[in-house]
Amino acid sequence: MNILIIGTGYVGTTTGLIFCEMGHKVTGLDLDDQKIQALKTGKLHFFEPGLEELLTKHIQTHQLTFTKDTETAIKENDQIFICVGTPQGSDGSADLTFVKNVAKSIGQHINKYKVIVTKSTVPVGTAELVTNVIQENQTAPIPFDVVSNPEFLREGSALQDALNPDRIVIGTTSETARTIMRELYKDFHCPIVETHPKASEMIKYAANSFLALKISYINELARVCDNLAINVKDVSNGIGLDHRINPHFLKAGMGYGGSCFPKDVNALIQTAKELGNPLSILEAVVQVNAEQPVYFIEKIKQALGNDLKNKTIAVLGLSFKANTDDIRESPSLVLIDKLLEEQATIKTHDPVVKMGAPHQFPTIEETAAGADALVICTDWDDYKNLDWAGLKSLMNQPYIMDGRNMLDKEKVERLGFRYLGIANY
Structure with missing residues (x-):
């Protein structure tokens, strides 16, 4: 599969590298030029054991590339993972500004059916929000599905957690998207929880809490x-x-x-x-x-x-x-x-x-x-x-x-x- 990872931070980089290990072709998209340039040379902008070696490996095999070209990246990939930050707002709630900006860009540039996956930790109801923002920004009614697929990575052991997850949670109401996500994760040997997007979003918050x-x-x-x-x-x-x-x-x-x-x-x-x-x-x-x-x-x-x-x-x-x-x-x-x-x-x-x-x-x-x-x-x-x-x-x-x-x-x-x-x- 051709997979786009939007956001090359801790979650996005780790997720992209694991998909490379599974044999997929991955593009990392970020608007931060400094991050992109560092990643292209095999340098992480954060410390996480084992990831930098994997980064170098997949850059050399050309399984992994990085870009700032939002339009081309969205058009050329079939699965899009949203891995941007959701910082805490002044009232304690999650700030979804970056998620909304990504959804807007997807709506503007989507050119064929795609599965859009929220990997970022987001409040209950975000899958619906992302769907609405994409639809509002489409120039033509192109079909797509939004899936909630939260990450369960522990800093300091992210690589092992990603390679050997104790569960995978897939939240979607679309049978087409569910089939694609099953295929994406077919090589992982762990329980897969298939549920509604709202339940998937709640599972992440409930687990950490x-x-x-x-x-x-x-x-x-x-x-x-x-x-x-x-x-x-x-x-x-x-x-x-x-x-x-x-x-x-x-x-x-x-x-x-x-x-x-x-x-x-x-x-x-x-x-x-x-x-x-x-x-x-x-x-x-x-x-x-x-x-x-x-x-x-x-x-x-x-x-x-x-x-x-x-x-x-x-x-x-x-x-x-x-x-x-x-x-x-x-x-x-x-x-x-x-x-x-x-x-x-x-x-x-x-x-x-x-x-x-x-x-x-x-x-x-x-x-x-x-x-x-x-x-x-x-x-x-x-x-x-x-x-x-x-x-x-x-x-x-x-x-x-x-x-x-x-x-x-x-x-x-x-x-x-x-x-x-x-x-x-």
Whole structure:
């Protein structure tokens, strides 16, 4: 099949590369010239393990091309995937400006029957909206179908998730489009959920919101465990072994972040409010998540004498999770802002995220030098096997504040560190 991917960000690039792996010919369309030029040379504008190698491979095989020519790209491809951003609006709802712009362009340039697929995370009813915008901008009544086909990619493991999905959701009322989508995904061995577009759109929001709920639940429970001197890891393990619950997303930490969970939870909350059916559980999820970094800072303050003025805090990890350079809604940034309010001096390190000029990228040793505490905000593997004894010798005070409960508490304490985790006893 000839497939057009509109939007060459994280979702669009990953989706296009997977279709190339399946033997399809893919065109990536974006209006950002800098992105297009970088992709043409095999360079990703974001960090995601394994994708850059795949990008180079399919550019060389000519399975994958990139363009800024909207009209030609729409006319020459039979399946069009909408993979543009849906940023959060001021009221928490999803901003569909980019989706509408794409639909308008499709309507203006469509020349034969096509299947238009919304891969972006969009509110319930967007498939209908896209259909209407395309029809309004057509110069002639050319038939087409709009399908909802949400992505379920985890940043940091997008390639494996895309190659080995646990389910594929196809939302359409058209038998023609359904047949084409089945053919497109015929080589994938997983359950395929075929449903109405509205249900498909809801599935994406409901899934992300439920996972966010699990994270906030275990984080709030960890605060109770802290007061009772209970190791929350034991609690997570004990309840996670129940197959009805499972252990995923039951790891206590500093809260969720990134480009999906915060935005999607807020969008679903806003949709429910507009319908007069408020989702009080999800509203509590958001509140707990906002409080979690603040809770951790209070623990840091207590350990360092309740006064952080002129204390030097080394923050390890800026991305919201390991194996990505995404800092959107990252708990580490919330923590840094709060520490600055306490007049602490901040030093930062991240294996991938680079902020500032190149000469300002410090080594882990430079970051630790003179620090009163090392605060782990991202569970990068790089931090598991550091020369902790060497780092301790560089520090002003030997405190480790483990916001991800990733270190061996007994091991670092044997080295002379004072360790503080989140209900990690």
